[in-house]
Amino acid sequence: MCGIAGIFHLETAKPVDPARVQGMIDAMPHRGPDGTGVWTAPGVGLGHCRLSIIDLAGGAQPMANQDASLIVTYNGEIYNFAEVRAELVALGHKFRTTGDTEVILHAYRQWGEACVERFNGMFAFALYDVATQSLWLVRDRLGVKPLYYAQVSDGSVIFGSELKALLAHPLLRRAPDLSAVEDYIALGYVPDDACIVAGVKKLGAGEHLRLVRGRALASPKRWWDVSFADRSTAKPTTLAEELVALMRDAVKLRMVADVPLGAFLSGGVDSSSVVAMMAEQSPRAVKTCTIGFDVESLDERGYADHVARRFATDHRTRIVSPDDYGLLDRIVGHFDEPFADASALPTYRVCELAREEVTVALSGDGADEAFAGYRRHLFQHRGEGLRSLLPQGLRGPLFGALGRAYPKADWAPRFLRAKSTFQELAISGGEAYARAVGFTTPELRARLYGAEFARSISGHRAEDRIVAAMDAAPARDPLDRAQYADLKIWLPGDILTKTDRMSMAVSLEAREPLLDYRLVEFAARLPVSQRIHGNTGKYLMKRAMEPHLPHNILYRGKMGFVTPIAQWFRAALADEAAAVADGSMLARTGWFDRTTMAKLAQDHKAGRADHGRLLWQLLVLDKSLARLFG
Incomplete structure (x- = not known):
């Protein structure tokens, strides 16, 4: 795992100052x-900072091939590099190193851009081709x-x-992009098709971009996509066997390392499944770690301990408390862009705990998106069934009226909170x-935004990208469309951003075996009944893991990695919430209505409403703005 950076002049081959590239690399020493x-x-400069994982002595970068016609700087791991390397050796290629970086160079020489289709891994790299005077960026x-x-202004592209x-x-x-502020307030993160700094872009998941000297900056192209358009006709028992085999191989590939390796263990289905597969294939006790909370209803340590004992892991735990709020400035600095998922804090702590003994840790990220494990998937599946019973002309007025009439009851048990359900049944x-996956509703944002800010975003609405992704999805069922949008927007924008930044903050490499692309493609072909069955999400995965994990781990209610910020903002952090509305950088921007912000904090502290997530979101945005533009 590493950090990469560079400069490429599009117009002419102007000299590149090595010190400028070094300065870009020096800005992220934690990555390497x-x-x-x-x-x-x-006309080109490439930089690299290295966290040594494989081929500790011979993997220095940027790396050139034998005749220096190709040079690469690369971040990530190609898990099947040994297999690809063997194929290249059989074709006559000769290697000087034993790691995966050189495999990229030889694979590109052999297959051109199609080489990336052979790689199974996580990676972002820049490869300079001397013959074509071009730089190839790939994610x-x-x-x-x-x-x-x-x-930038001198005609160069920096990355x-x-x-x-x-x-x-x-x-x-440095100037803020106000549309990205709307995205952040709506979603809780800045998605991959936006950036908080105007003019900066992110290469999207499964995209590549070729920069060619003498040509204008082109648009990225997609080299991979997942399709939900086909359905497997195999029997459930066969599917379960295939799933376990794929999981076992995905974990095995990610256990290759020349440094100590362990796993995150929450006690949920996903991380427990990864640990089960690791324990099966490891000659020694797997090192596992868990983060708990000082709020009993959110603390999963007991479940994690159960799994740790079952597989005799070398297990350690740590507690997150309101005192850890002091980490927020450090965390905000590692994300750069505002990031409101408060589980970043315990993620940082679990990465910190893991790094004390290992350099690589396997996580359970990705299974919820691939196999339909979120509550919102179940609600969406049910909701679409209800929508199909009534035409929009009847459904909209009926449920719209019920939604307006029913009281908002954040304090009530979940089954009594019908207002949002009625509102959602009234729309497509x-x-x-799009509302279910977001942080705030359009109606709340309309109250929150100042008039000038609302005009400045010219009708831009964060939810539109989610609706568009669902409409364009290669899919057969509404659940397919929801999962497709998750894989394209939520997963890279929230989950993977969180894991990457928090693991890299402590120089830890996190690996996600349940996001092996073969598993994702397998899951996309499953019949809906094998993803959601009754009230159970991730149905096939849970059935497949029954021989490996106890029933109370597989079928307990989903908790998620939830930080108790609502409680904190009514106690230890109440003053922090109030300060956001008065005197903060966020208040000085004039983007948001101060009276509304103050009332949100007051109502939350008094227990009249639950605005914990929004208060955290505003606090993070304030700190991010101060770092970026203060």
Whole structure:
């Protein structure tokens, strides 16, 4: 795992100052504490900082092939590199190193851009081709590894693993993109098709971009997509066997490392399944770690301990409490862009705990998106069934009226909170799902935004990208469309961003075996009944893991990695919430209505409403703005 950065002049081959590339790399030392490297030639400069995982002695970058006609800087892991390397050796290629970086160079020489289709891994890389005077930027299928880029005033394109690498370049203009602020307030993160700094872009998951000297900056192209259009006709028992075999191989590939390796263990289905597969294939006790909370209803340590005892792991735990709020400034600095998922805090703590003993940790990320494990998938599935019974002309007025009449009851048990359900049944499935996956509703944002800010975003609405993704999905069923949108927007924008930044913050490599693209493609072909069955999500996965995990782990209610911020903002952090509305940088922007912000904090503290997530969101945005534009 590493950090990459570079500069490419599109118009002419102007000299590139190595110190400028080094400065971009030096902005993210946490991504590569084991060494740095810079390579320059007329019109191009590539930089690299290294966290050594495989081929500790021979994997220094940027790396050139034997005749120096190809040079690569690369972040990530190609898990099947040994298989690809063997194929290349059989074709006559000769290798000087034993790692995966050189495999990229030889694979590109052999197959051109099609080489990336042979790689099973997480990666973002830049490969310079001397013969064509072009730079090829590539991001892995599901967006595990990030890549930012921007064109600056001297005509060059700059790129890096993190936004802070681009911010280190003196020609990057710092100005906020207000549409991205709307995206952040709506979704809780800035998605991959936007950036909080105007003019900066992110290469999307499964995309590549070729920069060619003498040509204008082109648009990225997609090299991989997942399709839900086909259905497997295999029997459930056969599907379960195939799933376990795929999971076992995905975990095995990700256990290859020349450094200590362990796993995150929450006690949920996903991380427990990964640990079960690891224990089966490891000659020694798997090192596992768990984070708990000082709020009993959110604490999963007991379940994690159960799994740890079952597989005799070397297990350690740590507690997250309101005192850990002091980490927020550090966490905000690692994300660069505002990021409101409060589970970033315990994710940082579990990565920190893991890094004390290992350099690589396997996680359970991705199974909920691939196999339909979120509650919102179940609600969407049921909701679409109800929508199909009534035409929109009847459904809209009926449920719209019920939604307006029913009281909002954040304090009530979930089954009594019918207001949002009625509101969602009154609109299309795509609109309803976009609301379900978001942080705030359009109605709340309309109250929150100042008049000038609302005019400045010119009708831009964050939910529209989700509706568009669902409409364009290669799919057969509304559940397919919801999952497709998750894989394209939510997964890379929230889940994988969180895991990448928090693991890299402590120089830990996180690997996601349940996001092996073969597993994702397998899951997309499953009949809906094998994803959701009755009230059970991830149905096939749970059935398949019954021989490996106890029933109370597989079928307990989903908790998620939830931080108790609502409780914190009524106690230890109440003053922090109130301060956001008065005197903060966010208040000084004039974007949001101060009276509304103050009332949100007051109502939350008094227990009249639950605005914990929104208050956290505003607090994070305030700190991010101060870092980026203060």
